[in-house]
Amino acid sequence: MNISKHEMSLSTPKENFYNITSSVRQIVSESGVKNGIAVVFCPHTTAGITINENADPDVIPDMLLGLSKAYPDRAEFRHGEGNSAAHLKATAVGSGVTIIIADGKPVLGTWQGIYFCEFDAPRNRRYFVQVMGH
Amino acid sequence: MNISKHEMSLSTPKENFYNITSSVRQIVSESGVKNGIAVVFCPHTTAGITINENADPDVIPDMLLGLSKAYPDRAEFRHGEGNSAAHLKATAVGSGVTIIIADGKPVLGTWQGIYFCEFDAPRNRRYFVQVMGH
Amino acid sequence: MNISKHEMSLSTPKENFYNITSSVRQIVSESGVKNGIAVVFCPHTTAGITINENADPDVIPDMLLGLSKAYPDRAEFRHGEGNSAAHLKATAVGSGVTIIIADGKPVLGTWQGIYFCEFDAPRNRRYFVQVMGH
Numbered sequence: 511m512n513i514s515k516h517e518m519s520l521s522t523p524k525e526n527f528y529n530i531t532s533s534v535r536q537i538v539s540e541s542g543v544k545n546g547i548a549v550v551f552c553p554h555t556t557a558g559i560t561i562n563e564n565a566d567p568d569v570i571p572d573m574l575l576g577l578s579k580a581y582p583d584r585a586e587f588r589h590g591e592g593n594s595a596a597h598l599k600a601t602a603v604g605s606g607v608t609i610i611i612a613d614g615k616p617v618l619g620t621w622q623g624i625y626f627c628e629f630d631a632p633r634n635r636r637y638f639v640q641v642m643g644h
Numbered sequence: 645m646n647i648s649k650h651e652m653s654l655s656t657p658k659e660n661f662y663n664i665t666s667s668v669r670q671i672v673s674e675s676g677v678k679n680g681i682a683v684v685f686c687p688h689t690t691a692g693i694t695i696n697e698n699a700d701p702d703v704i705p706d707m708l709l710g711l712s713k714a715y716p717d718r719a720e721f722r723h724g725e726g727n728s729a730a731h732l733k734a735t736a737v738g739s740g741v742t743i744i745i746a747d748g749k750p751v752l753g754t755w756q757g758i759y760f761c762e763f764d765a766p767r768n769r770r771y772f773v774q775v776m777g778h
Numbered sequence: 779m780n781i782s783k784h785e786m787s788l789s790t791p792k793e794n795f796y797n798i799t800s801s802v803r804q805i806v807s808e809s810g811v812k813n814g815i816a817v818v819f820c821p822h823t824t825a826g827i828t829i830n831e832n833a834d835p836d837v838i839p840d841m842l843l844g845l846s847k848a849y850p851d852r853a854e855f856r857h858g859e860g861n862s863a864a865h866l867k868a869t870a871v872g873s874g875v876t877i878i879i880a881d882g883k884p885v886l887g888t889w890q891g892i893y894f895c896e897f898d899a900p901r902n903r904r905y906f907v908q909v910m911g912h
Contacts, residue, residue, distance in 0.1 A: 511645055511779055513813045513911060515880045545647045547683055547774060549815055549876050553887030555831045561739040562731055563689045572721040572728035573735065580714045580732075580848045587840045594840035597830055598848075601841065601871055603735055605829040605890070608683050608742050608876050610774040612649045617772055619687030622739070638885055640815060640878040642911070643647060643776070645779055679781045681817055681908060695873040696865055697823045706855045706862035707869065714848045714866075737869055742817050742876050744908040746783045751906055753821030756873070777781060777910070 512543050516639045522628035527560070527570045530637065531623045534609070535616060537639045544614045546643015551606035553638065556596035556630035558603040564623030577602065577629075596629035603627050611643055646677050650773040656762035661694070661704045664771065665757045668743070669750055671773045678748045680777015685740035687772065690730035690764035692737035698757030711736065711763075730763035737761050745777055780811050784907040790896035795828070795838045798905065799891045802877070803884055805907045812882045814911015819874035821906065824864035824898035826871040832891030845870065845897075864897035871895050879911055 516537045520528055530550075538548055552559050563569040581598040589597070607624065610617040618624075626637055650671045654662055664684075672682055686693050697703040715732040723731070741758065744751040752758075760771055784805045788796055798818070806816055820827050831837040849866040857865070875892065878885040886892075894905055 511912060515813070515878060515885070545649070547681075547776065547815075549878055551876075551878050551885065553885065553890060555829075555837075555887065555889050560735045561689075562735050566723055566725070568722040568724065569689075569728060569731055572718075572723050573732055575720060576715050576718065576728065576732040579718070581844050584840075584844065584847070586843060588836040589834055589840050590836065591834070594837060594844065597837055598841055598844040601828045601830050604738055604872055604875075606876060607738075608685075608740060610649060610683055610685050610772055612774075617649070617685065617687065617774075619689065621689050622687060638878055640880075640885075642815065644645060679783070681815075681910065694869045695823075696869050700857055700859070702856040702858065703823075703862060703865055706852075706857050707866055709854060710849050710852065710862065710866040713852070738872055741872075742819075742874060744783060744817055744819050744906055746908075751783070751819065751821065751908075753823065755823050756821060778779060 511644055513642045514541050519636050522631045522633050522635055524631045527625035527627050529623050530626050534624050538616050541641040543611055543641050543643040546611045548609045549640040551638045556593055556600050558600045558605050558627045559607050560603040560625050560627055561607055561622050563621055565621050593630050599629040645778055647776045648675050653770050656765045656767050656769055658765045659763055661759035661761050663757050664760050668758050672745055672750050675775040677745055677775050677777040680745045682743045683774040685772045690727055690734050692734045692739050692761045693741050694737040694759050694761055695741055695756050697755055699755050727764050733763040779912055781910045782809050787904050790899045790901050790903055792899045795893035795895050797891050798894050802892050806879055806884050809909040811879055811909050811911040814879045816877045817908040819906045824861055824868050826868045826873050826895045827875050828871040828893050828895055829875055829890050831889055833889050861898050867897040
């Protein structure tokens with residue numbers, strides 16, 4: 511079995527979803543794994559990973575707005591850094607996704623992209639991709 | 645190592661959680677894998693996969709209501725298709741789950757079922773199950 | 779390939795996030811797996827698993843508050859047990875996480891901890907860890 515860990519970095523100037531699909535595709539392609547899985551993981555607590563719309567650029571701003579309405583900053587929050595809403599959004603989207611690899615490629619729907627979700631910008635961030643299969 | 649990808653389809657006449665547990669159990673059983681994992685993945689951006697209550701049929705309508713309250717449609721949304729709330733709910737539940745396989749069976753709690761969550765009905769949908777183990 | 783399933787139990791006296799990071803680290807260490815994944819899975823429908831802040835103890839109460847505001851109990855809920863909000867929170871955080879293992883250790887960020895999220899206390903609970911790799 512082929513197991514390889516890959517580390518990527520990105521700058522996140524503002525709260526946004528950053529499309530990392532092409533990087534993940536390239537990592538899977540270069541890994542040589544034909545069938546298996548790829549775990550995409552965010553090692554930060556105010557950012558996460560999700561899979562959603564890759565076509566209409568209006569979807570992401572709508573999602574950011576909807577998340578901020580569901581998890582607004584609150585006067586009752588006690589965390590000194592003042593970013594508890596970002597922690598909530600990170601847990602809401604999740605810290606990682608597991609993707610199926612078949613025929614040497616990530617199995618994604620036509621309209622799906624993989625996003626690094628930044629909720630506490632600006633930052634310099636990392637994510638990991640573990641490719642596992644044969 | 646045994647790795648096999650399975651594709652299933654379903655019709656989703658309305659916004660609802662569709663119980664796919666028996667299909668996943670059958671796929672795992674027929675795969676011959678005794679110990680490993682199964683990745684259940686939804687390739688759509690306004691639907692997702694979650695694990696929740698399989699007993700009282702009142703739980704799912706309550707969850708659909710709670711999700712619609714947390715992520716309502718909003719006048720400010722700009723996405724032309726008008727289904728940004730469905731995109732938000734898809735990311736809220738997540739695009740997939742990873743299940744443990746032991747003794748040839750999915751490891752699920754007594755009250756757990758696996759659901760395909762449709763937020764943008766009616767549709768014809770697919771999901772994938774990657775079984776991996778030995 | 780090395781695949782091993784581990785079962786852990788915990789008591790959850792109140793609605794809270796319970797830090798299980800050290801248990802997961804120990805399971806991974808004792809498994810002998812150097813590179814692979816660990817699937818941490820909650821077999822309950824009113825509890826879940828998430829990864830978030832391990833440092834400032836004020837973050838978890840803020841997150842519990844934010845989740846209860848996003849998914850409050852509602853008069854319209856019909857589920858007889860009266861814990862539909864707990865089911866919603868369980869799906870919001872998710873029933874499991876998949877962690878990368880490299881160099882014999884879970885790959886986690888400096889500020890990340892793994893939490894068992896109890897939304898329907900008090901209970902006696904279990905979780906599973908499937909370690910898979912070589």
